[in-house]
Amino acid sequence: MNLRELISYTEVVAVGGNLNKEVMAISNDSKEVLSNAVFVAVSGYKTDGHHFIVDALKGGAVAVIIENSAFQSDTYTWIQVKSSRKALGDLSNIIYGQPSQSLNIIGVTGTNGKTTTTNLIARILEDNGHIVGLIGTIHNRIGKEIIPVRHTTPEAPELQKYFKVCLEKNADYGVMEVSSHALELHRIRGTEVDVGVFTNLTQEHLDFHRDMEGYLTSKGKLFSSLGCNAKKKRRKFAILNIDDQYEKELEDMTSVPIITYGIINEADVKANDVKSSSQGVEYTLKYTNQEIPVKLKLRGRFNVYNSLAAIAVGLVEGISVENIISTLEKITGIPGRFESVNKGNEYVVIVDYCHTPDSLEKCLKTAREFVQGQLITVFGCGGDRDRSKRPIMGEVAGRLSDYCIVTSDNPRSENPEAIINDIIPGLEKGAGSNSYLRNSERREAIFKAIEKANPQDVVIIAGKGHEDYQIIGTQTLHFDDREVAKEALVKTGKWKE
Numbered sequence: 275m276n277l278r279e280l281i282s283y284t285e286v287v288a289v290g291g292n293l294n295k296e297v298m299a300i301s302n303d304s305k306e307v308l309s310n311a312v313f314v315a316v317s318g319y320k321t322d323g324h325h326f327i328v329d330a331l332k333g334g335a336v337a338v339i340i341e342n343s344a345f346q347s348d349t350y351t352w353i354q355v356k357s358s359r360k361a362l363g364d365l366s367n368i369i370y371g372q373p374s375q376s377l378n379i380i381g382v383t384g385t386n387g388k389t390t391t392t393n394l395i396a397r398i399l400e401d402n403g404h405i406v407g408l409i410g411t412i413h414n415r416i417g418k419e420i421i422p423v424r425h426t427t428p429e430a431p432e433l434q435k436y437f438k439v440c441l442e443k444n445a446d447y448g449v450m451e452v453s454s455h456a457l458e459l460h461r462i463r464g465t466e467v468d469v470g471v472f473t474n475l476t477q478e479h480l481d482f483h484r485d486m487e488g489y490l491t492s493k494g495k496l497f498s499s500l501g502c503n504a505k506k507k508r509r510k511f512a513i514l515n516i517d518d519q520y521e522k523e524l525e526d527m528t529s530v531p532i533i534t535y536g537i538i539n540e541a542d543v544k545a546n547d548v549k550s551s552s553q554g555v556e557y558t559l560k561y562t563n564q565e566i567p568v569k570l571k572l573r574g575r576f577n578v579y580n581s582l583a584a585i586a587v588g589l590v591e592g593i594s595v596e597n598i599i600s601t602l603e604k605i606t607g608i609p610g611r612f613e614s615v616n617k618g619n620e621y622v623v624i625v626d627y628c629h630t631p632d633s634l635e636k637c638l639k640t641a642r643e644f645v646q647g648q649l650i651t652v653f654g655c656g657g658d659r660d661r662s663k664r665p666i667m668g669e670v671a672g673r674l675s676d677y678c679i680v681t682s683d684n685p686r687s688e689n690p691e692a693i694i695n696d697i698i699p700g701l702e703k704g705a706g707s708n709s710y711l712r713n714s715e716r717r718e719a720i721f722k723a724i725e726k727a728n729p730q731d732v733v734i735i736a737g738k739g740h741e742d743y744q745i746i747g748t749q750t751l752h753f754d755d756r757e758v759a760k761e762a763l764v765k766t767g768k769w770k771e
Contacts, residue, residue, distance in 0.1 A: 291351030363463025384473025610739025627739025657688030665700030672704025
């Protein structure tokens with residue numbers, strides 16, 4: 275595409291240099307710039323892309339988009355814009371052919387439940403004849419082809435390129451987790467979302483957002499944008515968890531039809547008579563004038579909410595309720611989400627991604643529903659993230675567990691012992707000082723928990739879930755809670771095939 279034509283799709287302040295150039299790609303990473311690419315200099319939180327313009331030009335960039343007028347130059351073609359991030363979204367969408375115009379796009383946002391809900395939605399669609407591009411925390415995939423991820427929601431160039439590949443592989447749906455960071459940083463700008471799903475909003479990312487209202491405002495951008503400047507003829511929907519305290523505020527932010535789901539309050543898609551066990555959850559689905567039994571192999575009340583959201587999406591996409599439930603009842607689990615390491619053994623070990631106060635509480639309450647012995651919890655908190663949630667998570671773990679081992683999660687640049695020090699006051703408030711152990715070596719902590727476990731006990735290893743790495747300082751090291759737990763079970767003679 276001609277550069278002059280391309281920049282007409284975003285808000286330009288000034289230009290310099292030759293605009294009669296052909297552009298084939300776009301990037302905000304100077305290391306990934308190819309020939310005939312536009313480099314977008316983004317002022318980030320840790321680095322400023324303007325300082326990498328020379329590297330981008332050496333890599334083959336034919337022009338640079340800047341926000342800072344100090345980087346205007348006679349030696350290269352530049353385009354100054356009001357917002358580099360908005361321009362990145364606008365232009366990525368155009369360069370890759372506005373792919374969301376040819377896909378049905380379903381976006382799921384919320385603090386917890388995004389991964390499970392998107393996976394359930396994808397399975398429902400696939401079982402009913404659709405090819406789905408899935409974008410999320412665990413991985414991206416198109417059909418059965420797995421594509422590694424770097425962010426829950428990719429940067430705009432990656433996202434639009436991914437949607438383009440989805441079309442090339444004949445996909446008709448894109449189902450994506452939409453993080454608050456992505457919304458605030460305009461990563462999905464230019465993407466026409468057709469169905470927005472809200473799971474819940476609890477404390478998280480307050481190192482990034484100023485407060486819960488700021489966090490809500492970021493999430494709300496998904497719903498306020500639904501139907502705006504729409505080019506597709508299909509109807510848009512907002513699917514909202516009516517039991518969440520922020521649901522009414524999200525209703526006020528959107529102008530499209532709303533479908534509600536829930537357990538407590540009256541909803542368009544509602545679960546009654548919820549029963550939970552170690553084998554899964556059962557409930558009666560109430561939809562219009564129908565009452566239909568649902569029996570999931572997924573465990574926990576939180577998965578009732580996830581399944582209701584998926585049911586609501588399936589219904590607005592025209593899939594019969596019978597077909598939707600048939601799919602849901604076949605699903606045995608999602609990697610790293612309340613995942614049993616040793617299924618069927620008397621020593622129960624479960625790995626879960628819960629890393630917020632709310633998700634940890636839901637995880638432990640679910641285990642409490644079926645544990646016959648003691649509940650032993652291994653957990654920590656990530657470094658360089660919201661410190662205020664650390665004592666809260668400690669209190670939750672202490673209150674709901676019989677014994678806790680406090681350890682490292684991904685400490686990043688922080689001292690692991692300092693992170694644990696932040697957790698301990700809450701832990702002692704919830705449990706007292708005699709019911710926990712601190713060990714900053716995560717491998718040792720997992721071994722100690724499993725060594726301590728007796729038959730009928732449940733060990734919860736919380737925080738990392740599907741992750742197969744640990745970030746310590748600037749190093750990313752291989753570490754998988756599931757692998758370590760299995761090794762500990764084998765070495766202690768508690769593993770049964």
